[in-house]
Amino acid sequence: MTNTPSLTVRQNPDIKYLGKLLGDVIRSYGGDELYRRTEYIRSTSVDRHRGLADADAIDPGLDALSLDETLAFVRGFMLFSLLANLAEDRQGVAAEEGASVVEAVQLLASEGVDKDAILALLDNALIAPVLTAHPTEVRRKSMIDHKARIAELLLMKDDGDAETTEGDDLDEAIMRQIALLWQTRPLRRERLFVTDEVQISQSYMKDVFLPVLPKLYGKWEKVLGHRLPNFLKLNSWIGGDRDGNPFVDADAMREALSRAAETVIGYYLSRVHAMGAELSISTELAEVPDEVEALADASGDDALSRKDEPYRRALSGIYARLSATHLKLCGHVPGRPSPIQAEPYDNPQQLRDELAVLAHGLRGGGAKGEKQSVFATSGALGRLIRTVELFGFHLATLDMRQNSRFHERVVAELLKEAGVADDYLAQDEARRVEILRGELANNRPLVSPWADYSEETAKELSIIRAAAEAHQKYGPEVITNYNISNGESVSDILEVYVLLMEVGLYRAPENENAAPICPVMAVPLFETVADLENAPDVITEFFAIPEMLALAKTRGHQEVMIGYSDSNKDGGYLTSTWSLFKASDALTPIFAKAGVKMQLFHGRGGAVGRGGGSAFGAIKAQPKGTVAGRIRITEQGEVIAAKYGTQAGAESNLEAMTSAVLLNSLEPDKSDQAVQADFAAAMEKISQVAFTEYRDLVYSDDAFRTFFRQMTPLTEIAKLKIGSRPASRTQSDKIEDLRAIPWVFSWAQARVMLPGWYGVGQALAAFDDKAKLKEMAQSWPFFQATLSNMEMVLAKSDMGIAARYAELVEDRDMGQKFFNRIRAGWDQTRDILLEITDQPHLLAKSPSLFNSIELRLPYIEPLNHLQIELMKRLRAGEDDPRIGEGIQLSLNAIATALRNSG
Numbered sequence: 001m002t003n004t005p006s007l008t009v010r011q012n013p014d015i016k017y018l019g020k021l022l023g024d025v026i027r028s029y030g031g032d033e034l035y036r037r038t039e040y041i042r043s044t045s046v047d048r049h050r051g052l053a054d055a056d057a058i059d060p061g062l063d064a065l066s067l068d069e070t071l072a073f074v075r076g077f078m079l080f081s082l083l084a085n086l087a088e089d090r091q092g093v094a095a096e097e098g099a100s101v102v103e104a105v106q107l108l109a110s111e112g113v114d115k116d117a118i119l120a121l122l123d124n125a126l127i128a129p130v131l132t133a134h135p136t137e138v139r140r141k142s143m144i145d146h147k148a149r150i151a152e153l154l155l156m157k158d159d160g161d162a163e164t165t166e167g168d169d170l171d172e173a174i175m176r177q178i179a180l181l182w183q184t185r186p187l188r189r190e191r192l193f194v195t196d197e198v199q200i201s202q203s204y205m206k207d208v209f210l211p212v213l214p215k216l217y218g219k220w221e222k223v224l225g226h227r228l229p230n231f232l233k234l235n236s237w238i239g240g241d242r243d244g245n246p247f248v249d250a251d252a253m254r255e256a257l258s259r260a261a262e263t264v265i266g267y268y269l270s271r272v273h274a275m276g277a278e279l280s281i282s283t284e285l286a287e288v289p290d291e292v293e294a295l296a297d298a299s300g301d302d303a304l305s306r307k308d309e310p311y312r313r314a315l316s317g318i319y320a321r322l323s324a325t326h327l328k329l330c331g332h333v334p335g336r337p338s339p340i341q342a343e344p345y346d347n348p349q350q351l352r353d354e355l356a357v358l359a360h361g362l363r364g365g366g367a368k369g370e371k372q373s374v375f376a377t378s379g380a381l382g383r384l385i386r387t388v389e390l391f392g393f394h395l396a397t398l399d400m401r402q403n404s405r406f407h408e409r410v411v412a413e414l415l416k417e418a419g420v421a422d423d424y425l426a427q428d429e430a431r432r433v434e435i436l437r438g439e440l441a442n443n444r445p446l447v448s449p450w451a452d453y454s455e456e457t458a459k460e461l462s463i464i465r466a467a468a469e470a471h472q473k474y475g476p477e478v479i480t481n482y483n484i485s486n487g488e489s490v491s492d493i494l495e496v497y498v499l500l501m502e503v504g505l506y507r508a509p510e511n512e513n514a515a516p517i518c519p520v521m522a523v524p525l526f527e528t529v530a531d532l533e534n535a536p537d538v539i540t541e542f543f544a545i546p547e548m549l550a551l552a553k554t555r556g557h558q559e560v561m562i563g564y565s566d567s568n569k570d571g572g573y574l575t576s577t578w579s580l581f582k583a584s585d586a587l588t589p590i591f592a593k594a595g596v597k598m599q600l601f602h603g604r605g606g607a608v609g610r611g612g613g614s615a616f617g618a619i620k621a622q623p624k625g626t627v628a629g630r631i632r633i634t635e636q637g638e639v640i641a642a643k644y645g646t647q648a649g650a651e652s653n654l655e656a657m658t659s660a661v662l663l664n665s666l667e668p669d670k671s672d673q674a675v676q677a678d679f680a681a682a683m684e685k686i687s688q689v690a691f692t693e694y695r696d697l698v699y700s701d702d703a704f705r706t707f708f709r710q711m712t713p714l715t716e717i718a719k720l721k722i723g724s725r726p727a728s729r730t731q732s733d734k735i736e737d738l739r740a741i742p743w744v745f746s747w748a749q750a751r752v753m754l755p756g757w758y759g760v761g762q763a764l765a766a767f768d769d770k771a772k773l774k775e776m777a778q779s780w781p782f783f784q785a786t787l788s789n790m791e792m793v794l795a796k797s798d799m800g801i802a803a804r805y806a807e808l809v810e811d812r813d814m815g816q817k818f819f820n821r822i823r824a825g826w827d828q829t830r831d832i833l834l835e836i837t838d839q840p841h842l843l844a845k846s847p848s849l850f851n852s853i854e855l856r857l858p859y860i861e862p863l864n865h866l867q868i869e870l871m872k873r874l875r876a877g878e879d880d881p882r883i884g885e886g887i888q889l890s891l892n893a894i895a896t897a898l899r900n901s902g
């Protein structure tokens, strides 16, 4: 069933080692019989994939498995994939050339871009990964933690250690960890709540982001020879994104913010405590500046034993103030409270300034009489200062998000109750804008304390009030962006400002020459093909409103969010990618004319059908001028564990993102305008054909909905307890109303991966000038990235297996009709891709990815087979609960093996 039957796959030695241990665990805990059967299925599947003679004729014995054996078998294969992922991550399969800041700086230097230009860019830059709670992570955190522990143990093994630091035998310790994985329940029994999502994200914050970010800055400062501004930050949606998630309400948001404060202040307390133990500098042996002495004297620490140790005393005072801040912001004292009573900090800047006094003292205070010091700002104190600058008391800036339809209804109700407009919803866009501008011109509130608002309005108002409270409590960095899903018009943006005005966050201009003030920026999210096309007009109209232009100018930048998955579901892979490119490109001159910096926020998922693929490649391939140092990108679900699960992984991924931003923003544009225009014209034509083909398949015949629902495990996916939000916004079964995640997830499980390629083959084949396509594939980064992501998807899909899923469709003729069309499209797509990229088989030019995928395929196929059989039994009405459990396990296992779900 493989695309390339005769090629040999290079085995990664770690996979061999871990696979052998897993086999031993299965034998010890599952018994010889299970081990024997699993091993037989594994080896026959591998043989089949290697194209060994007669392998197809051998029955691997899948159908003979009992239900209990099936569950155990699926877990075994899932664990193998989990361990294979780990082994691959260790080998840095994803490492890309030029994907580090030092390489980017060198490359830029060779192109005549010096360090000053880089520093100037960074002065106005913002690079922000935005963690979302998007439900695509199928693994429980306990499984991820065991995996991380194995990675740590393997690192010790690399260093030649035979024992852990505690003295356990290393091989045994690894084996024990695998045995724990084997005995840990992979599926969640209970649904996830928003607080669980918050808690999971906090563990990444504490273990990974808090230590890694300052370390990276230190590293880059050495490369660039200068202190860097705070351009790389972490943002989050968890507890703030309520679009389609009724459980994100004011309380959930408050809880998320308070947990965040607890994590970050707890982290500072532990750092300050450790430094207190370390900085035993005595006035008898070192010169200590007056400022440090003054801080020590004001600290309230009057222990005689520390009388000559001003740094320690000052740190006691800082600890005491942090402890008081913890009480104020989190509502309780920290785990190790300070014995000293002190005033809380009003803001993180005060903490930073006190730490800076100490750093300054350390820098200047060499041995008595001798002015030299080994304490640079990059030491522990320097890193803590940077941490405070980046994470404040809020940890990660939290975005808010809601659907524009909600804002419309809420604003309509407020306007009606206040007697301003009777039927706002019936007004056209021009009139709506007029009404909203009228409201924004003065600070008069619309909300009346005596009105009896609908439940929806009351709920929306309360979360916006919670945002205003958060600003009071944690400072202006706590919430800076308000994303508007389904943003399609200027009124969608103004409505949010009207709501923010109600809680005092938006302040009307004080006079004709002044700008409004609003620390929260309303950000439209353009996410259908039509909305992306309209985006430039909407932004032009937005900037034509003087007070909005003034607001954006005062802030210096305006963000626009562009949605990858929904545009893909709407218009197919190629048209979505092309529309995103065109919209970004067309927005650039509009911002330049307005004199406002553009900040694009890329809403992309892990899977290619949701805009996934290499972030490094994707950022580098953005149209020139669209990045210019400012970018935000969503990081979702399984991508968070894969990219940021370990400090080393997080470092290299943040390096890659930063270096791609530097390269895209600063590399001289060598492209020839005429050639670019020619490529764009070709792309426009190709995209139109792809769009028509995709829309015709997915939307022209209602039967396709039934086909999709019956062929894929969509219903079973919706039951997976992997996120706090429902799989659908509404009850409708229309594809338009389905969220993009389950759409992509379902096609991936059935190995069709339709959202990652459908329509492309037909469109490319219909384009006459194949030489031009080849040229585009060779020299246009946008087209290259588009094809290379698609190639990965094609390599993971398998039409032979998909055909078996198609047989699940009750109406056989209808099922065959749609499936034949999909299969023909797949063949055509693969053939033309190989032709224009000049390759004998898929991934011929990406050997490590080829290896990685080929290694996994034999493990996925039996899982698909079992999934299909279990789905048949479930649909036939069998009610043994192990069937449902088996399907869920198989979903989990296949997603793990494919390395992305939805």
Ligand code: PGA
Binding pocket: 134, 565, 566, 603, 604, 605, 610, 636, 739, 740, 741, 902
């Ligand atoms: P959304 O995200 O449904 O939250 O807009 C879609 C996605 O990330 O794929």
